[in-house]
Amino acid sequence: MRRTVLTAAALLALTFQALGAGSPDPSKWQDVLAEARGETVYFNAWGGAENINAYLEWAGGELQKRYGIRLVHVKLDDTANAVAKVLAEKAAGRDESGTVDLIWINGENFASMKRQGLLFSPGWAEKLPNWKFVDVDGKPTIRTDFTVPIEGLESPWGMAKLVFFYDSASIDAATLPKSAKELLAWAKSNPGRFSYPQPPDFTGLSFLKQVLTELVSDPAVLQQPVDDTSFETATAPLFAYLNALNPLLWRSGKAFPQNYPAMKQLLADGEVDIIFAFNPSEASSGIANGELPDTVRSFVFPRGTLANTHFVAIPYNAAAKAGALVTADFLISPEAQLRKQDPKIWGDPTVLAVSKLSPEDKAGFEALDLGAATLKPDELGPALNEPHPSWMERLEVEWKRRYGVAN
Known part of the structure; x- marks a missing residue:
């Protein structure tokens, strides 16, 4: 009888382990802080910009000093590589001690991880101590990522809106295009003077989605998962546009x-x-860091440009879940968000509601010089909804088939 009881207890323990029992609970924050001390957090994040890398180096120093956490920036050129790593570990049965602790993520990669059960338990993000400062009411994309409900599976880190830049020393602002169609007309008059990053680069795909959103006959179809019929019909104007635009690009496309x-x-x-x-502050950031002439200015299309939020997520099998929770919370602290929004540092817009902050922190944001090249919030124009993530995947494949080139 005793042997049977022990076996049942063992099975019960295994069941709780499979359900995630024993994982750090962000509602018990002091326990999380105690468990996080001494952990190494492998943060898989894009590593293609020196200012962002420097910001993460600063964050790592603060996390070590305050919480005893070692932050290792695993520099990615494509977030999908980190997602593939977690998926491979799940397929191999590595449900604990995974090699990815935190991922900078949004859009199709978040949708993929959520769909395949690769994320840490729902709700954790909204239990973080600094969540109380997040602008949930004013920024709807904080709870919906490319139409996919977030359900607390990722924590917001920064805001994004598509903004165009030009050098006012060489271009008259009156001649700037005010829509995708006008941009094509501008390119015909100025061949070789425009380009966009080659997909699967996120920024390049964002340009394709902007044009698609402007040209599609029924934008509502983009909010639903793609199928063969809807893709062919909805994207026909986009590819007709690109057929005309690409030969007019830098190096003739x-x-x-x-x-x-x-x-x-x-x-x-x-x-x-x-x-x-x-990033609405990118031009000012480039000027502040000596990467762009101080005559560069920003503009948007009056009828709107794409907008979204970017996040950090914790894989279900992360080895340092407590450390990842503390890192995610620190990244949405008023101090970290203020530093991130400074164009001299990064210029990435905050996810916080400044009105919720202490007088001291509020004053810090209000005193921040966003730079002459940064448009004011009321000058950014309407925010266009991101399409469902499945559209991004199909656009990437079809663009490569039609226009792919070797760099």
């Missing part, structure tokens, strides 16, 4: 910049006249 930093360098070198980024 036979080569594309690899990513946003490479496109930014083309503007700095005077090889193109208009570029774009998913």
Whole structure:
């Protein structure tokens, strides 16, 4: 009888383990802090920009000093590589001690991880101590990622909106395009002076989604998962547009910049006249860091540009879950968010509601000089909804088939 009882107890323990029993609970924050001390957090995040890398180095120093956490920035050129690593570990039965503790993520990669059960338990993000400062009411994309409900499976880190840049020393602002169609007309008058990063680069795919959203006959179809019929019908205007645009691009569309930093360098070198980024402060940040001329300015399309939030997520099998929770909480602290929004540091817009902050922190944000090239919030124009993540996947495949080139 005793042997049977022990076996049942063992099975019960295994069941709780499979359900995640014993995982750190962010509602018991002091326990989380105690468990996190001494942990190493492997943060898989894009490593293609020096200012972002420097910011993460600063964050790592603060986490070590305050919480005894060692932050290792695993630099990615494609977030999908980290997702694939977690998926491979799950397929191999490695449900504990995974090699990825935290991922900078949004869009199709979040949807993929959620669909395949690769994320730490729902709700953790909204239990973080600094969640109380997050602007849930004013920024709807904090709870919906590319139409996919977040359910507390990832923590917001920064805001994004597609903004275009130009050098006012060489271009008259009155001639700037005000829509995707006008951009094509501008390219015809200025061949070789525009380009976009080659997909699967996120910024390049964002340009395709912007054009698609403007040209599609029924934007509502983009909020639903893609199918063969809807894809062919909805994207026909986009590919007709690209067929006309690509020969007019830098290097006649036979080569594309690899990513946003490479496109930014083309503007700095005077090889193109208009570029774009998913950060309203990017031009001011580039000026502050000596990467762009101080005559660069921003503009948007009056009828709207894409907007979203980017996040950090914890894989279900992360080895340092407690350390990852503390890291995610620190990244949405008023101090870390204020530093991140400074164009001299990064220029990434905050996810916090400044009105919720202490008088001291509120004053810090209000005193922040966002730079002459940064548009004011009321100048950014309407925010267009991101399509469902499945559209991004199909666009990438079809773009490669039609226009893919070797850089």
